[in-house]
Amino acid sequence: MADLHDALRRLAADATWPPTPDxxxxxxxxLEDAPPARRRPRRPLLAALLALLVGGGALAAPxxxxxxxxxxxxxxxxxxxxxxxxASSLARRLDLGERRSLGAVRRDADxxxxxxxxxxxxxEVYVDDGVVTFLYRARSGEPILFTQVAGSARTxxxxxVTADTQRVRIGGRPGLLLRGPHAIVFDARxxxxxxxxxxxxxxxxxxxxxGLLLRIEAGQPADELVRIARSVRPAVPASPTARRSSxxxxxxxxxxxxxxxxxxx
Amino acid sequence: MVHPPxxxxxxxxxxxxxxxxxxxxxxxxxxxxxxxxxxLVLTRNAADAEEAAQDGFVKAWRTxxxxxxxxxxRPWLLTIVANEARNRRRSARRRELxxxxxxxxxxxxxxxxxxxxxxxxxxxxxxxxxxxxERLDARDREVIACRYLLELSEAETAAALGCRAGTVKSRLxxxxxxxxxxxxxxxxxx
Numbered sequence: 001m002a003d004l005h006d007a008l009r010r011l012a013a014d015a016t017w018p019p020t021p022d023x024x025x026x027x028x029x030x031l032e033d034a035p036p037a038r039r040r041p042r043r044p045l046l047a048a049l050l051a052l053l054v055g056g057g058a059l060a061a062p063x064x065x066x067x068x069x070x071x072x073x074x075x076x077x078x079x080x081x082x083x084x085x086x087a088s089s090l091a092r093r094l095d096l097g098e099r100r101s102l103g104a105v106r107r108d109a110d111x112x113x114x115x116x117x118x119x120x121x122x123x124e125v126y127v128d129d130g131v132v133t134f135l136y137r138a139r140s141g142e143p144i145l146f147t148q149v150a151g152s153a154r155t156x157x158x159x160x161v162t163a164d165t166q167r168v169r170i171g172g173r174p175g176l177l178l179r180g181p182h183a184i185v186f187d188a189r190x191x192x193x194x195x196x197x198x199x200x201x202x203x204x205x206x207x208x209x210x211g212l213l214l215r216i217e218a219g220q221p222a223d224e225l226v227r228i229a230r231s232v233r234p235a236v237p238a239s240p241t242a243r244r245s246s247x248x249x250x251x252x253x254x255x256x257x258x259x260x261x262x263x264x265x
Numbered sequence: 266m267v268h269p270p271x272x273x274x275x276x277x278x279x280x281x282x283x284x285x286x287x288x289x290x291x292x293x294x295x296x297x298x299x300x301x302x303x304x305l306v307l308t309r310n311a312a313d314a315e316e317a318a319q320d321g322f323v324k325a326w327r328t329x330x331x332x333x334x335x336x337x338x339r340p341w342l343l344t345i346v347a348n349e350a351r352n353r354r355r356s357a358r359r360r361e362l363x364x365x366x367x368x369x370x371x372x373x374x375x376x377x378x379x380x381x382x383x384x385x386x387x388x389x390x391x392x393x394x395x396x397x398x399e400r401l402d403a404r405d406r407e408v409i410a411c412r413y414l415l416e417l418s419e420a421e422t423a424a425a426l427g428c429r430a431g432t433v434k435s436r437l438x439x440x441x442x443x444x445x446x447x448x449x450x451x452x453x454x455x
Binding site for chain 2: 004007008009010011012014015017018020021022023024025026027028030031032098099100101104107
């Protein structure tokens with residue numbers, strides 16, 4: 001084997017590579033032309049962003065400002081209902097982090113991943129600062145996002161919504177169903193706070209389970225989201241073969257019970 | 266006249282994290298060859314590799330705030346570039362051979378055989394090995410290329426291939442065994 005190592009080292013010494021293009025100027029130009037880098041806002045900036053999101057400092061005086069309508073909470077998430085979101089926050093650009101293989105994410109995640117059995121295997125998997133997102137496609141082609149993040153005290157998620165918000169129960173656990181556009185303020189593991197534009201300005205279901213904060217965003221009807229949420233379990237997703245015959249998320253709900261909706265607080 | 270020493274990578278990183286584009290441009294120059302070649306190993310197309318490396322640098326800048334300064338920069342960067350490269354592997358561009366060739370011009374290099382016959386023999390054996398490397402499947406070829414041709418560390422190889430550092434060793438061992446078998450089929454005795 002030593003000869004093989006030596007021979008490979010000779011190949012390395014003699015390898016002819018295409019010349020490396022100097023990318024520094026082009027990278028710089030791309031960065032100068034592009035919007036500013038997405039960096040976590042510093043604390044003083046956060047206050048300004050929050051004020052912008054809730055329309056004039058409603059958060060600073062809960063209940064007193066005209067922008068703040070109500071606030072709902074889970075253990076590691078709150079949802080703040082406001083009259084209006086700024087138009088700029090309605091961008092629909094999906095920004096899910098770095099795309100990874102499911103195997104790599106399962107290996108590297110700090111927690112045991114959960115899977116919505118109703119959706120089988122995710123099409124794509126993304127990781128962003130410990131936030132794991134599975135991307136699915138409905139039969140209609142519309143994306144469905146299933147996001148999970150360790151919901152410890154260090155991870156805190158705040159959402160601002162304009163539309164209907166309802167409390168639901170998912171497997172006996174409290175959840176929040178948000179209809180319509182929303183904005184997210186996200187604290188990631190104590191490493192700073194940032195504001196995230198909504199990815200899908202559609203229905204969102206938010207609930208907690210096994211120490212995780214879970215979220216489903218989709219254009220599907222609310223009861224479909226509840227059905228998907230109730231199928232979440234810590235199991236390896238079905239094989240691609242099985243996926244073809246498994247549940248299609250756009251099919252009518254057959255046996256799922258009506259979500260137990262309770263009036264908002 | 267005494268010139269000040271060039272800033273270290275740690276200094277450049279610190280400046281870049283503070284938003285200094287000049288510092289980041291220097292970091293790009295520092296790592297662009299490794300990034301481009303790693304992307305080339307994965308894409309086997311120079312145009313794809315260039316795009317992947319360039320986009321990787323842009324993305325790295327945008328996520329620099331999340332980089333753990335206590336860790337080495339290159340594996341982190343390679344993870345991003347390799348991800349970009351893998352996303353381009355499906356492009357319709359022509360895949361090229363890895364650019365390795367036998368050392369026919371090496372002659373009696375230091376430590377090598379002294380005679381022209383000996384040099385020719387080594388060159389033929391290396392040519393057979395290069396051909397055997399090409400016959401390996403992508404998974405085997407990539408781990409060998411990362412470790413030997415790019416001379417990446419195990420951690421950097423793991424970053425480029427999207428696997429654990431511990432996996433690199435076993436994957437490399439199996440790949441070398443298959444390379445040896447291929448080389449023997451091709452007439453290289455090892």
